[in-house]
Amino acid sequence: EIVMTQSPATLSVSPGERATLSCRASQSVNTNLAWYQQKPGQAPRLLIYGASTRASGIPARFSGGGSGTEFTLTINSLQSEDFAVYYCQQYRKVYTFGQGTKLEIK
């Protein structure tokens, strides 16, 4: 099983600033990596797939990068609605999720 490890567990950032979230895979997943956003009481929402492609309707302030085992999700000019939990997911071999990063207001 491919294990996905996200860091940090909690990230405190001020509105208007940039947030960078990390995700590491226990073995290479090429670019078979997605990012999801989840707000309290809601289902996850797809943000990024293929490591760097924004899903339909996702604002340009969200960007993804990386390949192999190291990935990042960057959110520029944080808006109030961006404070949520973010999960990475690999779909190279079966499907596994990271444990999540909570992005909170500083």
Next chain:
Amino acid sequence: QVQLVQSGAEVKKPGASVKVSCKASGYSFSSYYIHWVRQAPGQGLEWMGIIKSGGGSTSYAQQFLGRVTMTRDTSTSTVYMELSSLRSEDTAVYYCAREMATVTLDAFDVWGQGTMVTVSS
């Protein structure tokens, strides 16, 4: 619009079974795969398995083998997930989700609203 609508919350006793439904609309049902993902209270996301909506074949995560069954009804565009021998650790929100493509493994672009299953004596 493309959507997945799940059945309502359930309360079950330990040892019982639960069956959750997920009705698809707004797209060609048989052309996409549906997954089930669960989330225990305050925890992360756990993949449970996949059903190929067209042919009906399934694949389950190791930890659910023998306890989970996924089926589909093409006449109503509905997928079902049944989990048996319930225990308290199965208390969670259960989501269905559509996989974006079927040629290779892909991300999940449409999610149901979730179904809370509570296991309590």
